[in-house]
Amino acid sequence: MKKKLSFILLLILILPLLASCHGKQKSIGFAVPDHFDDQAPVEIVFWAKNDTNRNQVAVYQKAIEGFQTLYPNVTVNIRLYTDYGRIYNDVITNISTNTTPNVCITYPDHIATYLTGADTVAPLDDLMADPRFGLGGSEVRFDAPKTEEIVPEFLQECRIGEHTYAMPYMRSTEALYVNEDYVKKLGYELPEIMTWDFIWEVSEKAMEQDADGVFKVNGQKVMIPFIYKSTDNMMISMLKQLDAPYSTDDGEILIFNDTTKEVLQEIYSHGKSRAFSTFGISSYPGNFLNAGQCIFAIDSTAGATWMGSDAPMLDIHEEQVVPFHTKVMPIPQFDPEHPKMISQGPSVCVFNKQNDQEVLASWLFVQYLLTNEIQMGYAETEGYLPVTLKAQNSAEYQDYLSRKGEDNKEHYAVKIEASELLMKYTADTFVTPVFNGSASLRSAAGQLIENTVKGARRKQEMNDAFIDKLFSEVSSLYRLDQIGKAAKGSGEEAGVKEAKELPTESVALLIIVPCVWLLIGAYKLWNKKKTNIHH
Amino acid sequence: MKNKKLLIALVAILAVAVLVLSSCQKTEEKAKEAAAAVEEKAEEVKEEVKEEAAEAAEKVEEKVEEVKEEAAAAVDTAKEEVAEAAEKAEEKVEEVKEEVKEEAAEVAEKVEEAVDTAKEEAAAAVETAKEEVAEAAEKVEEKVEDVKEEAAEAVAAATVMSHDEYVKADLDTPVCIEAYVQANQSWWEGKIKLYLQDENGAYFAYDLPCTEEDAAKLAVPGTKVRINGMKAEWSGEVEIIDATYEILEGSFIAEPADVTDLFGKDELINHMNEKIAVKDAKVAASKVDGKDEEFAFLYNWDGSGTPGSDLYFNVEIGGQTYTFTVESYLCGQDTDVYKAVEGLKVGDTIDMEGFLYWYNGANPHITSVTVK
Known part of the structure; x- marks a missing residue:
């Protein structure tokens, strides 16, 4: 009987501890590997969103082809969406089965939800700053923008809490x-x-x-x-x-x-x-x-x-x-x-994976999406604005803007005026x-x-x-x-400020532990008294 | 020798004395002459002075005369000014008198106006009071009307409408219908879209909130439901939104109505949302912007999609070209119709069945295709 009671008490003590461990893992972030293995095949999945616009689809395909030429061991598989909501729902569904894509067009609002699973989305701070594979790094095989060449307001939008979890891809207002x-x-x-x-x-x-x-x-x-x-x-x-x-x-x-x-x-x-x-x-x-x-x-x-x-x-x-x-x-x-x-406008995030080469390849592909050719190509399909100053200030883009109204397709005046509107009012967004x-x-x-x-x-x-x-x-x-x-x-999980209140499990634990000790004490006293009576 | 010198000296002295005497005599004469001249001059001056004095006296007299004249003129001017001032003063007095009279008249007028205004205000107040009473009465009437409308709406909500009553009901008013599910677009975020029909016509329930479990029941063709919701229109499609449902006993599967001959005619809209059939349509080419290639169908309207996206294809009916759609949420990638459309060729003659959805015009959602 005594053993049984002790076991129950032990169980009461342990259960809250077990419960508090469930569903939350400690974030370990992402460590940049010391090299990129360009021999081992790597396959990455890219979930992209287009505005039901075949020109945008063509730019994505061009980006994939260009990237695969530079990194022949990497294969990028694209899945097209026309609705951010569908991407969001599919990502949420796939987080539980650990089958998220590698790269995903998304909104920071959505990333905040993805972050409720520990290490689901890779923080990009170390990747961005890495001298070899970072933005415009020495071992990047194309002319990628440097950090300071990304429009600061747009980059700032991708910061959640203390980390950058995405790169801006296109911006609109x-x-x-x-x-x-x-x-x-x-x-x-x-x-x-x-x-x-x-x-x-x-x-x-x-x-x-x-x-x-x-x-x-x-x-x-x-x-x-x-x-x-x-x-x-x-x-x-x-x-x-x-x-x-x-x-x-x-x-x-x-x-x-x-x-x-x-x-x-x-x-x-x-x-x-x-x-x-x-x-x-x-x-x-x-x-x-x-x-x-x-x-x-x-x-x-x-x-x-x-x-x-x-x-x-x-x-x-x-x-x-x-x-x-x-x-x-x-x-x-x-x-x-x-x-x-x-x-507003799409950003792009990288999902964390066990294979760090997959993550690195994904990051390099994200950088490729920021190159002038892709930025201008996609922006010109609509009234978008490239997110890099490198692209915005390039001679080609300036020439594009100057040809406003020359025709009603590529240089459709309303489209270019829409881009100019955001360029003019970027500081007011x-x-x-x-x-x-x-x-x-x-x-x-x-x-x-x-x-x-x-x-x-x-x-x-x-x-x-x-x-x-x-x-x-x-x-x-x-x-x-x-x-x-x-x-x-749950501020910590959301990547925002730390919680001001203790989690429910901790509160329960703090209440239960003293109660258990009181019960043990009471039991001891009762037992002692009982023994004395018998004697 | 000595005496000679002395003599010479004496002679010299005598000579000098003679000369001096002579000179003195001349001087005296000159002095006399001068004195005479002075006297003459003095006489002249005296004359001149006398003349000047006479002139001056004359001028003084003239000046005195002038001053006298000026004084007389000044006196005249002063007299005139005084006279003018007196005249002006009189005028001013007259003016003031006039002003006082006018002001007095104005004051009198104002008093009269004030009296009139007071009368008018009193009348207006009476009028306003009347209007307010009338408005209040109107509001009461409106309220009664609202209550009646609400009651009517409540009755409408509780009373099942015929299809004809549903068609006649205004937009943004409550409707209640009983009909049978013919098809559905997949359950998504707790909502389902239903193609409904009874023996008299069709309906479309948009985003009907339901559980996944009920969605499975509602997805069974023929299921009878009562739908309470609001009648609305979106891009020409008349639908029931913000609705609730009740699954009822009963079953009915509609036969497709052949509307082939109605394409291009106004009557087609009367079959909105119905299950329809189109016979002997000819697949026409679809093109993608910037490409010369011809396609029998496109993934998405502009070819931007991939397998799994909505399918768009053109058909010729009665010499006109119309666009038909395989809505992927109604008939997905694995359905026969989806595969059949993916297999179409330009020039194929086909029979189709589907639902006459509306989007800025007829936009049939196809559920079956048969190549002839």
């Missing part, structure tokens, strides 16, 4: 594509930088219809003056411009505040009048813009080839296209003197804090707008009850309450 003819027809002149007040005023003015329901400005029965593609970005940008809370760096959720409420009330009024809509509710802004059914379309600069009546990419029938002059502008601002716009759950928070930000506009269209009343319900539903849908809590307890 959002642009406001305007049917300038309609703005003038409504009696307005475009300012250099548009304000939110201006865009709302003109949008409402454009809603005037004749007795037959035909919109006066375009003579059609369809007109949505203002369509925003990414409502996630819309809410994030508006809050940033207003210097309003969104989240802390370590993941505390602050989005449900009075400024958000005011922003939503404004959006509601224009959703109700139908002067404003979203991609989620109506469709691609570019389709309406090109059909003369929209005046202000906000979409990525990486979607510039779809914008404008001369756009090389077209998603509507040619006979539906209405000719107009397209003006490319920064997104609307609350303070035009201090514009703020989001920085921002990114949101990255933590485990930041991707969900982004989605929630957009959902607030989507639900508000839907509510307005469905004649729901805007009042405190509407807002309270909306905040509650969105918070629940994206589990933001749990993210907020997790942020306080």
Whole structure:
């Protein structure tokens, strides 16, 4: 009996220890090997994202061919995606089976989640600085950029906590594509930088219809003056411009505040009048813009080839296209003197593997993606901007920019103006804090707008009850309450600041151990007393 | 000798004396002459002085006369100015009198206006009060209408619509239908897309939230469901969104409607989302931007995809070319239709079945292809 009790007590002591070991491994990072073995075959898997654009696919293929020529023992197998969300989900699925790709196009938000598994993603700091295989290193077989030749703002975006976990690959921002003819027809002149007040005023003015329901400005029965593609970005940008809370760096959720409420009330009024809509509710802004059914379309600069009546990419029938002059502008601002716009676009990370030669080959391939040829090749497929100053300042790229408008394909004016927009405003771009759950928070930000506009269209009343319900539903849908809590307890895993509170297992252990000793003591006393009685 | 010298000296002295006397005499004469001249001169000067004095006296008199005249003129001017000032003063007094009168009139007018304004304000207040009452009444009416609408919506939500009622329902209003699953796009992130149909028409439920377990049930063709949601339109596709579902007893598999002859006609839209058949279509060439090569199909719309991506292919129907799609989430890479389309050749004559999805126009999602 005594032995049995001792065993139970021992088990009570050990179990929490075992539990606390489960699911968390100590990070060992990645040690750069002392040489690159160019004899042993190495196969690396590259998950890439393209914008359903065969020119981009061609650039990836060119990159692979070029790299394999320089490193004949390395084979790069590409898997193409057209959706970041699918890549993210597939990576998450494959982390558990240790079958992640070697190299992956991704967003830092996603990497923060990948990092919940120890050593899943290789930190690149040592690789970048290595004199032989680092950026522009002595044993790199091509003209790679040096660290200082990468746009500092873009490189900084790839830092999570104390480490760099990705390289920027392409960068874009959002642009406001305007049917300038309609703005003038409504009696307005475009300012250099548009304000939110201006865009709302003109949008409402454009809603005037004749007795037959035909919109006066375009003579059609369809007109949505203002369509925003990414409502996630819309809410994030508006809050940033207003210097309003969104989240802390370590993941505390602050989005449900009075400024958000005011922003939503404004959006509601224009959703109700139908002067404003979203991609989620109506469709691609570019389709309406090109059909003369929209005046202000906000979409990525990486979607510039779809914008404008001369756009090389077209998603509507040619006979539906209405000719107009397209003006490319920064997104609307609350303070035009201090514009703020989001920085977005793909980055590329390297997954950690047991075979360090695989990781090294992957890193070299990532560097190859940063060479001028690949950077310019990919950037010119859309309104992207190369992420290296080396490429941006090259004579070839400058020549490309100078030929703006020469044709409506390679030198399509709207596309090049979109790239120039980001180049001009790089210092005014921002990114949101990255933590485990930041991707969900982004989605929630957009959902607030989507639900508000839907509510307005469905004649729901805007009042405190509407807002309270909306905040509650969105918070629940994206589990933001749990993210907020997790942020306080899992900062280390997320690669962010250390946790301020002890993990649950540790707390349990601290409670159980003294209890066990008390039980042992009590048992001893009871036993002694029992022995005395017997004696 | 000595006396000679003395004599000579005496003679010399006498000579000098004679000379001196002579000289003195001349001098005296000259002095007399001079005195006479002086006297003459004095007389002249006296005359001149007298003349000048006379002239000066004359000038003084003239000056006195002038001063007198000026004084007289100044007196006249002063008199005139005084007279003018007096006149002006009188005018000013008249002006002031006028101003005072005007001001008094204005004040009187203002008082009258104030009285009028007060009257008007009072009238406006009455009017506003009336309007407010009217607005309040209107709001009450609106509220009643809203309540009625809500009630109607609630009824609609609870009442199963016929297909005809569904078609007539406004966008952004609640709808409730009962129909049978014909096909689905794969369950993803807790949501499923359903192609639904009853005996009278078709529906498309977009991103219906459901568990994976229920998704398996909903994926069975023929399954009867009740869908409550909101009617919406996205790029021309009319669909039910933000919906909930209930699986019911019953089963129905729709027969495909042959819409071959409707391509290019407005009536085609009446078959939106229906299971359709197209007969004797001819595979037309697809091209990729920048390449001369012709393809029977493309992976993605522009050829940017890889096996597993959506398939796009062109067919000729009635002399016009239309694009058909194998939606990979509906019919994946391992399905017969996917493989069949990958095997198509330009010029093949084919029969197809699928669903009449809409994306800026007809965009059929094909589920079977038969090469003739």
